[in-house]
Amino acid sequence: MDFLLAFIIGGLICVAAQITLDATPLTPAHVMVLFVSLGAIASALGLYQPLVELAGAGATIPLPSFGHALVQGMLEEFKLSGWLGLISGGLKATSLALTVAIIMGFLTALVFNPRD
Amino acid sequence: MRGKRKGRQTWTFSCVEVLAGAAIAGPKEGRGPLGDRFDIVKDDELMGMRSWEQAEMCLMEEAVRLAVLKAGLRPEQVDFMLAGDLLNQIICCNFTARNLSLPFLGLFAACATFAEALALGSLIIEGGFGGAVLTASCSHNKTAERQYRYPVEQNVQRAPTAHWTVTASGAVLLGLTGGRVRVTHATIGEVVDLGVKNPNDMGSAMAPAAAKTISAHFADTGRSPRDYDLVVTGDLGEFGTALVRELLFEEGIDIMDRLADCGLMIFDEKQDAHAGGSGAGCSASVFAGHLLRELEAGRLNRILLVGTGALFSPTSYQQGESIPCVAHACAVERLEGGKS
Amino acid sequence: MLGTQKEQELYRRMVQRHAPRPKYLRNAVLAFLGGGAVSLVGQAVMTGIVSLGMTPKDAAIPTAAVMVFIGALLTGWGIYDEFGRYAGMGAALPITGFANSIVSPSLEFKREGYVLGMSAKMFSVAGPVIVYGLVTAFFASLVRVLLVGP
Numbered sequence: 001m002d003f004l005l006a007f008i009i010g011g012l013i014c015v016a017a018q019i020t021l022d023a024t025p026l027t028p029a030h031v032m033v034l035f036v037s038l039g040a041i042a043s044a045l046g047l048y049q050p051l052v053e054l055a056g057a058g059a060t061i062p063l064p065s066f067g068h069a070l071v072q073g074m075l076e077e078f079k080l081s082g083w084l085g086l087i088s089g090g091l092k093a094t095s096l097a098l099t100v101a102i103i104m105g106f107l108t109a110l111v112f113n114p115r116d
Numbered sequence: 117m118r119g120k121r122k123g124r125q126t127w128t129f130s131c132v133e134v135l136a137g138a139a140i141a142g143p144k145e146g147r148g149p150l151g152d153r154f155d156i157v158k159d160d161e162l163m164g165m166r167s168w169e170q171a172e173m174c175l176m177e178e179a180v181r182l183a184v185l186k187a188g189l190r191p192e193q194v195d196f197m198l199a200g201d202l203l204n205q206i207i208c209c210n211f212t213a214r215n216l217s218l219p220f221l222g223l224f225a226a227c228a229t230f231a232e233a234l235a236l237g238s239l240i241i242e243g244g245f246g247g248a249v250l251t252a253s254c255s256h257n258k259t260a261e262r263q264y265r266y267p268v269e270q271n272v273q274r275a276p277t278a279h280w281t282v283t284a285s286g287a288v289l290l291g292l293t294g295g296r297v298r299v300t301h302a303t304i305g306e307v308v309d310l311g312v313k314n315p316n317d318m319g320s321a322m323a324p325a326a327a328k329t330i331s332a333h334f335a336d337t338g339r340s341p342r343d344y345d346l347v348v349t350g351d352l353g354e355f356g357t358a359l360v361r362e363l364l365f366e367e368g369i370d371i372m373d374r375l376a377d378c379g380l381m382i383f384d385e386k387q388d389a390h391a392g393g394s395g396a397g398c399s400a401s402v403f404a405g406h407l408l409r410e411l412e413a414g415r416l417n418r419i420l421l422v423g424t425g426a427l428f429s430p431t432s433y434q435q436g437e438s439i440p441c442v443a444h445a446c447a448v449e450r451l452e453g454g455k456s
Numbered sequence: 457m458l459g460t461q462k463e464q465e466l467y468r469r470m471v472q473r474h475a476p477r478p479k480y481l482r483n484a485v486l487a488f489l490g491g492g493a494v495s496l497v498g499q500a501v502m503t504g505i506v507s508l509g510m511t512p513k514d515a516a517i518p519t520a521a522v523m524v525f526i527g528a529l530l531t532g533w534g535i536y537d538e539f540g541r542y543a544g545m546g547a548a549l550p551i552t553g554f555a556n557s558i559v560s561p562s563l564e565f566k567r568e569g570y571v572l573g574m575s576a577k578m579f580s581v582a583g584p585v586i587v588y589g590l591v592t593a594f595f596a597s598l599v600r601v602l603l604v605g606p
Contacts, residue, residue, distance in 0.1 A: 003499050010495020010550070011488035017545035018487035021273075022478040025314065028272055028548050029581045032557070035549060036585050037592040044596035052516070057498030060516045061523060061550045062491065063585070069517065070593035075606040078597070086601060090593050097520040097551065101558050101582070104528035109562040109574050112532035114258075114268040167567045267564035269531050270581075271540020271547045271556050273483070276476045308457045311464035312471070320471045324459075358474045388541075440458075 002056055009055030013062040032063055039064025043071035069094050120242065123336025126303045132238040133295030134288055134448070135189075135248070138182035139405030140175050142257065142283025145393070148383045153406040154284070155182055161258060161283055169207065172256035175285040175397070176201065176212045180252050183287040183404070187248075187294070191216045194289070195246035198237050200229035201254050202281070202396050203263060208254055218250070227322075227351050228305070229253040230286060230400035231423025231444040235302035237290045238446070247292055254285030255395030264315070264430060277317040277355055279394035282382055286400025288408070297411045301337060301447035305329035307427065309440040315433045318441075319356025319391055322424040325441035326352060327363035330422060333445045334369060341374045346419045348407065349443075350399025351379030353391030356424075378402040399423050411450045418449035483544050490543025494550040498523050520551050527552030531559040557581035 013035075021031050042048040048068040052059040059065055073093025077085030091098070120128050139154045146157030156178065163171040176199070184191050197216065199209040200223035213220035225232045233251035240246045258268055260281035266272050274280075290299070308328050312321035326349050334340055341347060352360060357377050364371050378399040379392030403421055410416040424443040433439065459467065501522045505515040527550075530536040536556045540547035547553050561580045565573035579586070600606070 002503070003496055006495045006499035007492035010498070011490075011492030011546070014487045014491025014543075014546040014549045015484045017549045018483050019480065021545055022480055022483055028545065029557075029584060031545060032548060032554070032581065033584050033588045036589040040589060040593040040596050043593075044600040055495075056512065057502045057519060058492075058495040060502075060519065061495045061498035061552075063549050063551065063554060065516070065520075066551070066554070066585070067589050067593055069520075070589055071597050071600075074593060074597040075600065078601055078606050086597055087594070090590055090597075094517065096517050097524055098586070100521040101524045101528070101555055102578070104525055104555065105558040105562045105578050106575070108528050108532040108559045109566050109578075112534075112563055113566070114560075114563045115534045262564055267560040267577075269534060269537045269556070269560035269563055271537045271543075271553060271560075273541060273544035276478060306457055308459075310459040310467040312467075317471075317475075320475070324467065328457075355474060355476060359470065362470060362474070 005055045006058035009051065009058035010061055013064065035062070035064050036067045038067065040067030040071050043068035066094065123332070125306070125332055126301055126336035127235070127239060128301055129238050129242045129299055131292055132241045132299040133291055133293060133451070134297040134299065134408060135291040135295045136183050136186035137286065137288040137404035137408040138179045138186060139286045139401040140179045140284065141401055141405070144387065145282050145284050145382055145401070148387060150382055150402065150406050153409060154401060155405065168256055168258035168262065169203065172201065172203070172208045172254055172259050173211050175256065175283070176208050176252065176254040177215055179254065179285040179287040180212060180216065180250055183250065183289045187289045187291070189248060189289070191218065194218055194248045194250050196221065196240060197250040197252070198223055198233040199250070199252040200224050200233065200396060202226065202260050225423070225442055225444065226425030226427055227394055227396055227398060228423035228425030228442055228444050229396040230403065231421055231446050234288065234299060234421070234446045235304060235444055238299045238302055241290050241292060249290045250287060251290060252285065252287035253396040253400040255281050255283070255397035257281045257283045260395060274390050275316040277319060277391050279318055279351065279353055279379060279391050280383065280389035281395035282393040282398045282401070284397035284401035286397065286404035288404050296451055297408060297448060298451055299446055299448050301333070303329055303333040303336060303445040305443040305445070307440045307442045309438050311438045313433065313436070313438045315428065315439070318394065318426040318439065319353040320359055321426050321439040322352055322441040322443065323356045323359035323363060325443040326422055326424045327360050327367070329443035329445050330364060330420070331367045331369055333420065341369065341371050344374055344418050344420050345416045346376050347371060347374050347422060348419055349375070349377045349422045349424055350402065351392060351394040352377050352424055353379050353394070355391055381406070411448065414450060416450070418447065421446045421448060486542050487544045487546035490539065490546025491550060494546070494552055498550070523551050524555040527555030528559045531556045532563065554582060554585065
């Protein structure tokens with residue numbers, strides 16, 4: 001059941017992005033930026049956490065969850081250490097994935113070359 | 117004095133012959149409908165080089181050397197080289213001209229570069245300023261992608277109106293005698309901009325320029341589509357071709373079944389090239405590899421090659437400018453009886 | 457020649473009449489299958505991490521990191537862009553697509569050097585994602601804290 005929900009919700013979020021891409025003059029980069037921002041706003045409105053609880057990876061794998069993770073990190077850190085926490089909490093919560101992405105980007109570029 | 121100019125923007129030539137042509141293509145183009153028409157088909161887009169740019173230079177240099185060889189000349193016997201490509205500061209042609217030690221004029225007119233080179237090369241021959249002039253252009257899918265669009269490994273879905281930049285080069289050696297095909301007219305196009313801004317839809321940006329040059333050519337020369345076996349644009353794609361047909365029709369010109377497009381000839385529908393091929397190497401390789409042979413063999417008698425170029429840069433479209441376009445037309449015909 | 461407003465408008469209408477329609481349905485179905493499939497793999501990774509003794513909530517970020525790793529590797533092997541050609545946003549929107557957007561320019565521009573090529577271009581798409589993500593998240597959180605508390 002978890003897997004089915006992950007598939008369906010994850011797929012549907014991507015469909016929303018695809019329709020945005022096809023129906024507007026936006027580029028894929030614009031759509032990615034838009035959906036991250038939408039994820040952050042949905043999270044602050046308390047709408048994204050229920051989706052995560054429902055769909056698991058179906059909600060945490062698509063990019064809006066990056067906005068969600070940033071907001072949740074900020075809010076939780078605010079509870080612990082106040083206003084400074086609101087600033088530092090976002091990157092603190094997402095630092096693992098960001099660091100892995102940067103290190104992997106570096107290492108992959110060292111090892112591989114672009115091909116057709 | 118009007119001399120050799122006809123009408124507003126057409127030059128007429130009486131003694132410009134095509135001595136030889138050579139076309140080299142990449143693997144995807146080699147698998148296309150014209151695969152067996154290219155002199156050399158590369159089986160690897162990197163061609164054993166260190167970068168995509170070097171691979172493109174390799175395409176250009178081999179085509180140029182082969183065209184000279186086919187004409188029975190040595191590179192030092194060539195008087196001038198006129199060439200262009202799509203990269204910033206047309207580096208592929210600059211480096212090729214360096215390696216061949218030739219007097220060189222670099223040209224840029226995007227996909228219309230080859231037609232521009234052919235027109236200017238003919239001008240040099242006709243004017244008596246040279247007896248052997250090389251005209252060439254090239255493009256490489258991967259160098260164009262990384263300069264104009266996205267990194268090669270980035271996942272992007274291409275718009276149905278987007279062109280696929282071909283990996284190919286074409287070179288033609290022009291001279292005074294010894295050819296079986298001659299260049300008779302060149303119509304220099306006006307830059308036309310009807311406000312199209314989408315860089316993924318260059319067909320509709322370029323169509324008005326193509327239509328304007330084609331109708332100017334007919335007006336200047338008094339010819340009509342009936343005088344040509346083929347009016348070949350390069351490269352409008354399917355969508356752009358339909359627009360040109362309608363634009364010409366509005367001007368009272370029925371192009372009938374005479375309209376063809378290099379970008380549609382080089383790939384077939386199964387090759388996932390969307391709107392069709394494009395790039396400075398597309399019309400060059402289709403002309404030097406395919407059309408020139410058809411003319412020499414007598415399967416075509418007279419064609420009008422209309423190179424169409426979108427004159428924009430990533431900077432201009434990111435700043436929201438529309439896309440100015442140009443089209444140059446060259447009339448090429450078979451010499452009766454063929455001299456050689 | 458720069459067309460007048462009227463000429464541009466007339467031409468825009470002609471273009472619209474001929475324009476090929478994007479394949480909305482096909483693209484949406486492929487994006488659904490692609491995005492769903494990546495989420496499915498993510499769910500499997502998450503289940504694995506939870507079975508190691510983490511709570512599902514804490515497992516989300518390590519799962520993302522593993523998926524980034526997978527996305528980077530598939531990009532290096534030259535597979536991810538093929539997947540993206542069909543799946544469209546189904547490949548771009550999952551976090552594996554974020555990894556692809558970091559790895560592909562760094563691969564591509566390696567030849568321009570390791571500092572000004574590879575590393576500088578690494579964030580051509582990921583940079584905006586991080587910038588807008590952080591800025592929106594900051595203001596959204598701020599408004600929430602001010603209005604309703606954390």
